[in-house]
Amino acid sequence: MKEGSRRVLLIEDNQGDADLVRLRLIDSKPSVEVNCVHRLSEGLASLSEKTPELILLDLNLPDSHGSETFRRVLEKAPDVPVVILSGQDDEALAVKALHQGAQDYLIKGALGNGELDRAMRYAIERQALLRSLEMSRQQQMEFKNQFLSHVSHELRTPLTCIHQYANILMDGLAGDLNQEQRGHMSTILKSVNQLGAMVHDLLEATRAESGKIRIDRRCLSIGDVVQLAAAMMRGLARDKHVGFELGVDDKIPFVDGDPDRVLEVLINLIDNAIKFTPADGAITVQARLIPTDPDFICVSVSDTGCGIKPEARNLIFERLYQDPDAIDNSRKGLGLGLFIARELVRLHGGRIWVVSEPGQGSTFSFTLPLYSLHKLLLPVVTYNNLLRDAFVLVRVQLKPHNRPPLGNWKEICSRSLELLQRCVYLDKDLVLPPMATSGAEQSFFVVASTDMAHAEIMMTRIREQMAKLEDLKAAGESQVSVSAIPQPEKGQPLHRQVREIADWTTETIQAALGATEHLPRKPPARAASAGFEK
Amino acid sequence: MKENKKMKTAKILIVDDDPDLRQALRLRLRANHYETVSATDGYSAIAQAYKEQPNLIILDLGLPAGDGFVVLRRLQDDDKLSEIPVVVLTARDPQTAEQRALHAGAAAFFQKPVDNAELLEVIQATLTQTQSNLAS
Numbered sequence: 001m002k003e004g005s006r007r008v009l010l011i012e013d014n015q016g017d018a019d020l021v022r023l024r025l026i027d028s029k030p031s032v033e034v035n036c037v038h039r040l041s042e043g044l045a046s047l048s049e050k051t052p053e054l055i056l057l058d059l060n061l062p063d064s065h066g067s068e069t070f071r072r073v074l075e076k077a078p079d080v081p082v083v084i085l086s087g088q089d090d091e092a093l094a095v096k097a098l099h100q101g102a103q104d105y106l107i108k109g110a111l112g113n114g115e116l117d118r119a120m121r122y123a124i125e126r127q128a129l130l131r132s133l134e135m136s137r138q139q140q141m142e143f144k145n146q147f148l149s150h151v152s153h154e155l156r157t158p159l160t161c162i163h164q165y166a167n168i169l170m171d172g173l174a175g176d177l178n179q180e181q182r183g184h185m186s187t188i189l190k191s192v193n194q195l196g197a198m199v200h201d202l203l204e205a206t207r208a209e210s211g212k213i214r215i216d217r218r219c220l221s222i223g224d225v226v227q228l229a230a231a232m233m234r235g236l237a238r239d240k241h242v243g244f245e246l247g248v249d250d251k252i253p254f255v256d257g258d259p260d261r262v263l264e265v266l267i268n269l270i271d272n273a274i275k276f277t278p279a280d281g282a283i284t285v286q287a288r289l290i291p292t293d294p295d296f297i298c299v300s301v302s303d304t305g306c307g308i309k310p311e312a313r314n315l316i317f318e319r320l321y322q323d324p325d326a327i328d329n330s331r332k333g334l335g336l337g338l339f340i341a342r343e344l345v346r347l348h349g350g351r352i353w354v355v356s357e358p359g360q361g362s363t364f365s366f367t368l369p370l371y372s373l374h375k376l377l378l379p380v381v382t383y384n385n386l387l388r389d390a391f392v393l394v395r396v397q398l399k400p401h402n403r404p405p406l407g408n409w410k411e412i413c414s415r416s417l418e419l420l421q422r423c424v425y426l427d428k429d430l431v432l433p434p435m436a437t438s439g440a441e442q443s444f445f446v447v448a449s450t451d452m453a454h455a456e457i458m459m460t461r462i463r464e465q466m467a468k469l470e471d472l473k474a475a476g477e478s479q480v481s482v483s484a485i486p487q488p489e490k491g492q493p494l495h496r497q498v499r500e501i502a503d504w505t506t507e508t509i510q511a512a513l514g515a516t517e518h519l520p521r522k523p524p525a526r527a528a529s530a531g532f533e534k
Numbered sequence: 535m536k537e538n539k540k541m542k543t544a545k546i547l548i549v550d551d552d553p554d555l556r557q558a559l560r561l562r563l564r565a566n567h568y569e570t571v572s573a574t575d576g577y578s579a580i581a582q583a584y585k586e587q588p589n590l591i592i593l594d595l596g597l598p599a600g601d602g603f604v605v606l607r608r609l610q611d612d613d614k615l616s617e618i619p620v621v622v623l624t625a626r627d628p629q630t631a632e633q634r635a636l637h638a639g640a641a642a643f644f645q646k647p648v649d650n651a652e653l654l655e656v657i658q659a660t661l662t663q664t665q666s667n668l669a670s
Contacts, residue, residue, distance in 0.1 A: 149627070153625050153626065153627070154625075156625035156645075156646050156647070157552060157555070157625050157646065159646075159647055160555060160625065160646035160647040160648075161552070161554045161555055161558065163647035164555065164558035164559070164562070164647070164650075165554075165558055167562075167650055168558060168561050168562065171565075173561055173562070173565045174561075192647075196647060203627065207629075212629075214629065408633075408636040408637065410636075411633070411636070411637075
């Protein structure tokens with residue numbers, strides 16, 4: 001390549017047209033080095049090797065046609081300017097490519113002297129300008145996010161102070177309060193908690209926008225999360241004389257979700273429902289299977305409130321949306337709740353929507369993916385397309401010495417899980433992902449394709465390995481208990497289907513966990529404010 | 535931490551650069567029969583820990599003269615101080631700070647504003663465990 005020459009990739013299947021382009025560029029200064037290929041596949045391969053300064057692209061090639069051609073080039077080299085070479089008869093196609101991000105188009109056969117060269121220069125300049133605009137946009141976004149994160153952090157210190165001293169007065173640490181004074185303190189505390197929830201939402205929305213929300217997926221009983229949300233919000237509903245009902249289908253298998261986040265979404269929706277439902281109204285929270293979609297469940301929160309106008313139905317999920325006609329206009333909040341809820345649901349792979357008529361109440365619904373035990377089990381419980389002979393469900397329970405657990409309990413649990421992975425045969429035993437538990441106690445389950453005798457050997461191995469885990473010892477005298485439940489043996493081959501094994505596993509786990517609390521660890525900040533009663 | 539302190543009032547070192555918050559924590563802890571001492575920055579936190587030999591430290595992370603993480607490391611590196619359990623109480627985002635603090639040796643992590651009942655429960659549990667560790 002000569003010093004200062006421009007490198008251009010020409011993707012054009014017609015040799016005549018390609019030669020014409022070369023001819024037009026022969027006298028360009030600085031000189032142009034044209035690399036010509038005849039197929040899109042060759043063009044994409046060339047882009048993988050070297051990035052040209054510009055791409056001249058014919059949209060109709062032997063291996064790709066029309067807009068699709070441009071889309072694939074754009075996908076491969078989003079930063080390289082593209083000039084479309086169009087025939088007389090398919091100018092419309094070229095215009096469409098412009099809308100999709102092409103820099104320019106030229107009609108082949110009508111290229112004036114110097115026109116191609118000029119178009120190329122402008123295309124390169126425009127692309128560079130676009131790139132710098134995009135960069136400064138990202139910088140601004142980053143700055144805004146940092147700013148918001150800083151603000152919400154700084155707000156916390158004075159907030160904490162008010163919270164602490166209000167509680168000190170409320171709890172009588174500075175002398176007894178009379179009834180009226182207690183009432184005033186209670187109002188202060190309620191407002192502080194609202195403020196706290198807003199600060200939390202501010203940070204959460206910033207995170208959602210910059211894609212920094214983490215989802216910690218667990219094997220989750222949606223019934224438990226609904227119950228917990230109900231327990232937190234019932235008081236608030238009662239205070240407002242709003243009825244509160246639950247309808248959870250108990251046949252729902254486990255859901256694949258982050259217990260804290262799902263709870264946050266539910267609390268958000270219930271909080272809104274209570275806010276917009278007048279006294280003597282009612283709220284219903286339901287969770288059910290979706291007949292048309294076996295991979296998801298649907299959770300809904302219905303109210304008998306004022307309803308939502310059709311034009312607002314899509315807007316309410318956007319950031320900072322406020323209903324201009326809301327009844328309770330004095331405490332509007334930041335308008336981030338539904339935005340955060342939507343982002344959280346999306347991160348789970350679900351969707352959220354509302355059905356509402358003004359005056360008829362609203363139903364907010366969201367879907368969550370089911371935890372597909374069936375898919376996970378398939379490769380381990382079958383061999384040559386046949387189900388293996390016997391199955392045992394092995395349970396490993398970790399109990400911390402202290403309640404709540406101290407130190408790095410979460411990490412100890414995840415290290416134990418790794419250790420457990422090494423105690424099983426990966427081709428015929430399945431270590432299930434962690435179950436959502438209260439965090440104080442963690443249960444791991446292994447579906448082992450084996451009989452009880454072999455399961456005993458595996459359990460001994462697990463006990464030995466766990467005993468070696470130093471951190472587990474360091475976390476106090478934490479208990480590790482390992483137990484096994486064999487699949488019941490019937491006179492006939494009962495479990496012929498993987499699905500039956502999956503059902504058996506689900507039922508057995510549900511029964512085993514039934515006695516313990518398997519609920520999210522901490523209530524989200526919003527719940528703390530909503531559930532406040534003193 | 536010898537016999538004379540066992541089961542008697544535990545001494546808690548409060549490290550926070552905000553005087554009002556220190557005072558609030560002091561009131562709260564004293565009401566729950568803990569003895570308190572305090573420090574305002576990273577440097578004096580270590581000095582106070584040496585001098586007072588507290589049973590537990592409540593530590594803010596954003597501190598002048600050596601932030602909370604520096605304090606955690608110094609405590610861990612020092613034979614005379616490494617046994618003192620630390621409860622972190624900070625305005626920082628748990629998503630970025632919690633794992634880091636627990637890694638550095640903190641016994642528990644709380645974001646401000648904290649629920650007092652929860653904080654007191656963890657303080658009690660931590661003290662009980664430290665005591666049983668020492669006994670064994």
